[in-house]
Amino acid sequence: MTSLSRFARGAQRELILVLAILMICALFASQSEFFLTERNLTTVLRRSVDLAIIGAGMTLVIMSGGIDVSVGGILAVSAIFIGRAFEADLPAPIVVIIGVSVGTLLGLMNGAICAKAKVPPIIATLGSMYVFIAVLYLVIGGTWISGLPDTLSFLTRGDVAGIPVGVFIIAAVYGFCWILLHRQPWGRHLCAIGNDEAAARLVGIPVDRVKMQAYALLGLLAGLAAVLYVARLRNVEVNIGTNVALEAIAATILGGANIRGGVGSLIGTLLGVVFIKLMQNGLVLIGVSSLWEGVVIGGLLVVVLSIDALQSRYRYGRSL
Amino acid sequence: MMAWSTHDPTTKRLFFLFGLWLVVIVISSLLSPHFLQASTIPFLLQYVPIIGLLGIGQTLVILSGGPGIDLSVGAMLSLVGLAVGWLFTLGVDIYAACLLGIVFGAMLGAVNGVLINWIGIPSLMATLATLFAYSGLALALTGGTPIGGLPDHFTWLGQGQIWLIPNHFLLVFVPVAIILHIVLTYMRIGRHIYAAGNDERAAHLIGIRVRRLRTGLYILSGVLAALAAIMNLSWFQAARPDAGIGMELLSITVAVLGGTYIFGGQGRIAGTVLAIMIVTTLQVGLQLANVSQAWQLGVIGVLLIGSVGINTLLGRQNLGQSLGRLLGQTK
Numbered sequence: 001m002t003s004l005s006r007f008a009r010g011a012q013r014e015l016i017l018v019l020a021i022l023m024i025c026a027l028f029a030s031q032s033e034f035f036l037t038e039r040n041l042t043t044v045l046r047r048s049v050d051l052a053i054i055g056a057g058m059t060l061v062i063m064s065g066g067i068d069v070s071v072g073g074i075l076a077v078s079a080i081f082i083g084r085a086f087e088a089d090l091p092a093p094i095v096v097i098i099g100v101s102v103g104t105l106l107g108l109m110n111g112a113i114c115a116k117a118k119v120p121p122i123i124a125t126l127g128s129m130y131v132f133i134a135v136l137y138l139v140i141g142g143t144w145i146s147g148l149p150d151t152l153s154f155l156t157r158g159d160v161a162g163i164p165v166g167v168f169i170i171a172a173v174y175g176f177c178w179i180l181l182h183r184q185p186w187g188r189h190l191c192a193i194g195n196d197e198a199a200a201r202l203v204g205i206p207v208d209r210v211k212m213q214a215y216a217l218l219g220l221l222a223g224l225a226a227v228l229y230v231a232r233l234r235n236v237e238v239n240i241g242t243n244v245a246l247e248a249i250a251a252t253i254l255g256g257a258n259i260r261g262g263v264g265s266l267i268g269t270l271l272g273v274v275f276i277k278l279m280q281n282g283l284v285l286i287g288v289s290s291l292w293e294g295v296v297i298g299g300l301l302v303v304v305l306s307i308d309a310l311q312s313r314y315r316y317g318r319s320l
Numbered sequence: 321m322m323a324w325s326t327h328d329p330t331t332k333r334l335f336f337l338f339g340l341w342l343v344v345i346v347i348s349s350l351l352s353p354h355f356l357q358a359s360t361i362p363f364l365l366q367y368v369p370i371i372g373l374l375g376i377g378q379t380l381v382i383l384s385g386g387p388g389i390d391l392s393v394g395a396m397l398s399l400v401g402l403a404v405g406w407l408f409t410l411g412v413d414i415y416a417a418c419l420l421g422i423v424f425g426a427m428l429g430a431v432n433g434v435l436i437n438w439i440g441i442p443s444l445m446a447t448l449a450t451l452f453a454y455s456g457l458a459l460a461l462t463g464g465t466p467i468g469g470l471p472d473h474f475t476w477l478g479q480g481q482i483w484l485i486p487n488h489f490l491l492v493f494v495p496v497a498i499i500l501h502i503v504l505t506y507m508r509i510g511r512h513i514y515a516a517g518n519d520e521r522a523a524h525l526i527g528i529r530v531r532r533l534r535t536g537l538y539i540l541s542g543v544l545a546a547l548a549a550i551m552n553l554s555w556f557q558a559a560r561p562d563a564g565i566g567m568e569l570l571s572i573t574v575a576v577l578g579g580t581y582i583f584g585g586q587g588r589i590a591g592t593v594l595a596i597m598i599v600t601t602l603q604v605g606l607q608l609a610n611v612s613q614a615w616q617l618g619v620i621g622v623l624l625i626g627s628v629g630i631n632t633l634l635g636r637q638n639l640g641q642s643l644g645r646l647l648g649q650t651k
Contacts, residue, residue: 126624127621128621130617133614135618138618297452298450298451
């Protein structure tokens with residue numbers, strides 16, 4: 001595929017997502033007058049920041065042909081460290097650094113298991129998910145880490161020039177990832193690995209290193225998301241991060257990434273996150289129980305994946 | 321045919337698993353004085369059939385290649401259990417409800433099979449989506465509350481036992497495992513499963529209907545999940561919307577630990593059964609030693625990663641090949 005037609009195809013997906021977002025907005029707005037208020041939309045925005053930044057990392061990992069289902073566990077373990085660091089009265093910048101480094105290390109560990117030990121990513125990250133949950137239970141058991149100080153809450157509640165801080169965080173993360181992906185050789189390497197790992201190895205791309213860097217970056221972003229989580233809720237409880245991995249994968253796939261690797265779009269992922277979060281918020285506002293979230297996201301994924309699969313069969317023919 | 325020589329990697333794997341099982345038994349009896357007692361046997365076997373059926377279904381799905389995987393087994397278990405419980409509260413006879421539940425399980429599995437094999441969605445994504453959808457349905461339709469009030473006579477399957485052997489182990493798990501072992505090892509369709517897993521193109525060219533075969537295995541996975549749901553229901557006397565949470569991971573763990581190659585074509589029912597015994601013994605041993613459940617999760621996670629690492633070590637077909645690989649490396 002030439003870069004031009006890939007661009008056209010990516011833009012096509014993003015256009016469809018924008019239309020879909022407008023459609024659900026119209027639908028929810030006609031059912032609930034509260035939906036389109038500034039207050040509600042700002043709330044949705046502030047709550048989307050964690051998922052948005054994890055989605056950026058997930059996009060890179062999926063583009064490399066991998067997947068990480070343990071990202072909720074990384075978020076949880078980082079949050080524990082952040083909570084404990086707060087309890088030890090460490091200053092806020094140190095706490096942030098601790099949280100982000102723990103996430104990076106855990107992500108790096110995932111990457112090493114996948115790249116060096118040649119364990120398929122789904123198995124490796126399922127396994128590490130178990131381990132992370134075990135750590136979570138062992139450290140906090142049935143209790144909560146609660147009553148943490150609010151020194152970081154400007155990250156989630158604050159405004160700069162009337163714009164929520166979260167917008168700047170998202171812009172910084174997506175800008176950074178976009179530059180990595182489109183203005184650095186690293187991004188080309190990542191795509192090459194996702195398209196054909198053996199060929200990438202043969203042309204001299206440091207495959208193992210690039211993969212580990214992608215997983216480490218996702219871990220770093222999960223650590224950052226943990227900082228935002230603790231800043232927002234000021235507690236750490238046992239259910240932290242349960243749905244994050246699945247939602248991030250769903251947003252990435254909705255955004256046009258190919259689960260087999262090589263193709264993906266940061267903007268698409270961001271739109272996917274917006275779509276999922278608006279959907280969750282709108283369903284509750286129009287009186288549908290939040291228990292239906294799973295059904296809606298799952299059904300949506302089935303539809304999008306089916307369209308993708310049928311489209312690619314139309315284009316490339318059947319394999320069997 | 322599969323020869324029982326020691327050069328065969330899958331046979332080596334079985335010996336390795338048996339040794340590992342003995343090690344786990346020794347560790348468990350060192351950890352807890354209560355482990356080496358006759359009363360441990362029914363306690364241990366009580367847990368085996370449910371995860372066992374899911375693990376066997378998972379093994380067959382992975383074995384047939386593609387690469388195939390079924391992440392929705394736990395969600396199918398929850399949903400079928402609720403369907404059976406709901407039918408019973410409507411006044412349907414409990415055994416008729418169970419039969420309908422098995423049909424329902426087959427339908428849920430068929431959805432997976434069609435999405436993956438006929439529409440062409442990668443199995444990981446398709447079953448991730450149906451995991452969302454099925455477990456979401458289970459939660460949403462019940463509002464999160466369990467369905468109880470099943471008849472007392474229905475407990476014979478999940479709670480009764482004959483000479484220390486639980487009924488559902490003897491009457492469901494053992495026959496299913498033996499039948500599927502025979503089908504896989506001695507019947508033509510078993511050869512077809514291995515062929516499809518090893519080289520789907522070649523299998524297609526010699527006339528095996530690969531997609532139909534794989535669809536059938538996803539349906540079988542759904543049926544086995546439904547059977548597991550029924551045993552679960554009879555054991556606990558209630559259908560919970562979260563009954564199957566985490567079971568998909570456990571079923572993949574036992575399949576892979578049992579020597580099933582994650583990209584298909586290699587593996588045996590016997591290996592999976594041994595892996596189930598190892599995992600269950602470990603869980604029961606840690607439970608008897610009063611070790612926190614969190615450790616069980618952690619150990620299973622390490623086992624899952626480690627078992628694939630061991631596969632890459634033991635999976636080397638012969639010494640010449642691995643030597644060639646070593647010499648071929650320029651690094």
